[in-house]
Amino acid sequence: MGEDTLVAMPLAPHHHHHVHHAARLDALPQHLAPAPPHKAEPEPEPTDVADKEEERDPPVERLVEQPSPAAADVPRPVTPPGVTAVPAAGEEADAYYARKMLQGVVLRPPPHLPQPEAPPGLTRADSTPAPHGYTEDEDVREQRPVERSASANSAAAAVVDVASIGRFFRDRRDVLSSAITRRISSLKEPSSPSRHDAIAADAAEDDHDDDASFLAAAADEGYSFSGGHIKGRVSFFSRSGCRDCAAVRAFFRQSGLPYVEINLDVFPEREAELASRAGSAAARVPQIFLNEKLLGGLVVLNSLRNSGEFDRRVRDLAGRRFVRVKLVKNCFSGADMVDGIVNHLGCGRAKAVEIGKELARKHFIHHVFRENDFEDGSQNLYRFLEHDPAVPKYFNFRGTTNDGEPKPAAEVGQRMTKIMLAILEAYASEDRRRLDYARIAASEEFRRYANLVQELQRVDMSLLPGEERLPFFLNLHNAMAIHAVIRVGQPGAVDQRPFYSDFQYVVGGHPYSLAVIRNGILRANRRQPYTLAKPFGSKDRRIELAQRRVNPLVHFALCDATRSSPIVRFYSTQGVEPELRHAAREFFLHGGVEIDLESRTVHLTRIIKWYSADFGQDRDILRWVLNYLDPTKAGLLTHLLNDGGPITIAYMNYDWSLNV
Numbered sequence: 001m002g003e004d005t006l007v008a009m010p011l012a013p014h015h016h017h018h019v020h021h022a023a024r025l026d027a028l029p030q031h032l033a034p035a036p037p038h039k040a041e042p043e044p045e046p047t048d049v050a051d052k053e054e055e056r057d058p059p060v061e062r063l064v065e066q067p068s069p070a071a072a073d074v075p076r077p078v079t080p081p082g083v084t085a086v087p088a089a090g091e092e093a094d095a096y097y098a099r100k101m102l103q104g105v106v107l108r109p110p111p112h113l114p115q116p117e118a119p120p121g122l123t124r125a126d127s128t129p130a131p132h133g134y135t136e137d138e139d140v141r142e143q144r145p146v147e148r149s150a151s152a153n154s155a156a157a158a159v160v161d162v163a164s165i166g167r168f169f170r171d172r173r174d175v176l177s178s179a180i181t182r183r184i185s186s187l188k189e190p191s192s193p194s195r196h197d198a199i200a201a202d203a204a205e206d207d208h209d210d211d212a213s214f215l216a217a218a219a220d221e222g223y224s225f226s227g228g229h230i231k232g233r234v235s236f237f238s239r240s241g242c243r244d245c246a247a248v249r250a251f252f253r254q255s256g257l258p259y260v261e262i263n264l265d266v267f268p269e270r271e272a273e274l275a276s277r278a279g280s281a282a283a284r285v286p287q288i289f290l291n292e293k294l295l296g297g298l299v300v301l302n303s304l305r306n307s308g309e310f311d312r313r314v315r316d317l318a319g320r321r322f323v324r325v326k327l328v329k330n331c332f333s334g335a336d337m338v339d340g341i342v343n344h345l346g347c348g349r350a351k352a353v354e355i356g357k358e359l360a361r362k363h364f365i366h367h368v369f370r371e372n373d374f375e376d377g378s379q380n381l382y383r384f385l386e387h388d389p390a391v392p393k394y395f396n397f398r399g400t401t402n403d404g405e406p407k408p409a410a411e412v413g414q415r416m417t418k419i420m421l422a423i424l425e426a427y428a429s430e431d432r433r434r435l436d437y438a439r440i441a442a443s444e445e446f447r448r449y450a451n452l453v454q455e456l457q458r459v460d461m462s463l464l465p466g467e468e469r470l471p472f473f474l475n476l477h478n479a480m481a482i483h484a485v486i487r488v489g490q491p492g493a494v495d496q497r498p499f500y501s502d503f504q505y506v507v508g509g510h511p512y513s514l515a516v517i518r519n520g521i522l523r524a525n526r527r528q529p530y531t532l533a534k535p536f537g538s539k540d541r542r543i544e545l546a547q548r549r550v551n552p553l554v555h556f557a558l559c560d561a562t563r564s565s566p567i568v569r570f571y572s573t574q575g576v577e578p579e580l581r582h583a584a585r586e587f588f589l590h591g592g593v594e595i596d597l598e599s600r601t602v603h604l605t606r607i608i609k610w611y612s613a614d615f616g617q618d619r620d621i622l623r624w625v626l627n628y629l630d631p632t633k634a635g636l637l638t639h640l641l642n643d644g645g646p647i648t649i650a651y652m653n654y655d656w657s658l659n660v
Helices: 028-032 046-056 069-073 091-102 138-143 162-171 173-180 243-255 268-283 298-307 309-318 334-345 349-361 409-427 437-441 444-458 466-488 497-502 514-522 541-545 552-556 576-592 606-610 618-626 631-642
Strands: 004-008 198-200 213-216 234-238 259-263 287-290 293-296 322-329 365-367 381-384 504-507 510-513 593-596 601-604 648-651
Touching: 234 243, 234 268, 243 298, 268 287, 268 293, 293 298, 298 309, 322 381, 334 349, 334 381, 349 365, 409 437, 409 444, 409 466, 437 444, 437 466, 444 466, 444 504, 466 497, 466 504, 466 514, 466 576, 497 510, 497 514, 510 514, 510 541, 514 541, 552 576, 552 606, 576 593, 593 631, 601 606, 601 618, 606 648, 618 631, 618 648
Parallel strands: 004 198, 234 259, 601 648
Antiparallel strands: 004 322, 213 322, 234 287, 287 293, 365 381, 504 510, 593 601
8 A cells, every 4th residue: 555644642541432524435436436327407406506515515523724715716617608517317317316325225337337346255136227218238237247235134145255355455455545645634744744644643742652753843833813733623512503603613714723513413422422521511512622621612712712811722732742653554444444345345334344343353454553353433543464564574474364264273273283293203303302404494394384374364363262272372382483493593592582582473463473472372471581571461462362370381392493492392182281291201301400419409401490480489499390300310309308408409501502
C-alpha cells in the first residue's frame, strides 16, 4: 500500500467509541455501485431536487468550516444550448431501485461496463429481474451467471469462505488504505506528512515514550477568529429542533470556528459516550467540549464569550502542545473493512463485522497495536499480517502469508516433529550430540520442514489443548535452534541477540524467538537472566499460552546448539513428563554435575546458576539434583548432605562452541 498513518498512542486506558463517518471505500463501489437505466424523463423541479439532496445527505458528525470568500466567485457550469438534461431514472426504475435497496441488494453496473468478479469459493445468487428497458446481451449473461452476492440471511450464505475474502481484500489493500487519507484530523500540520498520511489524535499530553514521535504546534500558528488554524477539536452534542443547539451552531459558523456536531437524534448510540463524558449534565443539550474537556452549555458559552475567557481557552487549545503519536504504515480502519465486505458480499453490516472478526481470528488482519480483535469504526486501525513491519524478518515467512484454511496447531506440530526426527536419524551422531548442519541445510527433509513451518503463521494456538502445549513449544524451540544455526550461525558467548532474540517465527499471528519460548512460555513468563522486563506484558495475548508453573526439567530438554547444552530431542504429546525426567538423568550422567568428596565441592552446570530462581536456594538445588543422579553420584551427594558439614557449589564453564 505504501501509505503511512500517524496514530495517537493512548496515554492512559480509555474506551474506543463507535464513530460513524461518511468516508467510504473508493474503488470497490466504482464497480459495485448501481447504475440506473437511462430513460428520458421531464426534468424535475429544482425544489424537488433540493428535497432529494437533503434526503440523501442526512446530518452526520462532520467537520464544518466556513466557505472561503473566493468560492462565491467560482462560476457554475452551464448546460450548452440545445442539450437536454436527461434524468438518471424514471419512476419505474426508481421503484425498482427502491425495492432492491429495501431487500439489501448490491446492484450491478450496466452490461456495457466491466463487471466485478468475486474471488473463487464465494456463494452467489441471482437477483430479481430488472425493470423494463434494462436488458443485457445474451453473451454477457452467459459469461456472468450470477448477479449479486447471496443475502446474509439465506441458507447459501450460512458458510462463508473466509480465506477467499481475506485474499480478496488483501489484493485490494491499496483501496482500503486510500480511504484513510480522507481522515485528516484538525491536527494536520503543513510540515507534517503528505496528503497520503493521516493524523488521528484526540488527547494531548507532555508525556514521552521511547517508540513515539512528537509533534508540536507553535503558539503563533494557533486559532484566531480572523482565519487561523486550530490544533485540536471543538465538538458539541445536540438534538434536532433544539434552539440552544441552533444558537451554538450559529455562533461557531459566524466565528469561522471549525467544529464537530454530534446529533443524538441521528446517532443515539453516542448517548452513552455523552453520559460518560458529561456526567449529570448529559441530560441537557447542547454540551460543548474542547478536546476531551467539558466546557458546558449555551449559558456557559455566553458567559465565557462576554468575559473573553472563551477566546483565551481556544487560543490555549491552539497553542503549543505535544501529542504522542506513532507512525503506522499500510493500515485501514475497521469501518473501511466493513464497508468493503458489505459492498462485496451484499450482506448486512452486522454480518460484515462477524466476517471481519473471523478474518482477525484467522490472522489475516490484526489491530496495529493488537488492542482488540476487530471492531467497526474509524478509530480502530488494522493491517494485514504481512504488513506488520516485523513480519518480513521472521524466518518462516516468504513474501506473503499462507492463504489456505489454517491447519490445527497440533497437526502442524506433529508433522514438524516427524520431519525433525527424520533429520536427526540421517544427519546426527548416534548419541545425538553432534549434528551435520551443512548436510541438513542441503537436505530434502529440511526443505520440507521450511515449507511446513509456514503453516504456523495463522494457526489458532488457543485451540491447542493445554496438555499438548508443553511438548509443542519444546519441539518448536529445538527445531528453531537448528534452523537458526543454518540461517544466522552459532550462538556467541558475547553477542547472543541474533541467535536467541532476533531469530523469530510468526506463530498464530505473534512473534516467537528462542528466548520468548523459554522464558515467556516454558518458564511461566519469568524474566530472562540479567534483564529487568518480563517477556509478556499484561495485555500480551501470548501470555495465555504460558505454563501456569515452572517445571525446572524444561532446562534439560532445550538444546541451543552448543556443546554444553542438553542434546537435541523431540518429545511426544503423550508421556512428556517421563521423557523430561529421562532427559535430565542423561544430562547429569554425561557431565552435568561433578562431585569432589575431598573438597566437599559440587560442580554444577552453569544453566542452574542462570536460572537459579527456578531451582531454589543452594541446598534446595542439591536436593532437587539428587533425584536425577546415577547411583554413584547420588551416594556421594547424599553423604555430603547428611553429615552436617559445609558444601561448596561451583559452576562449570560453559562451552559455547557449536555441536557440529
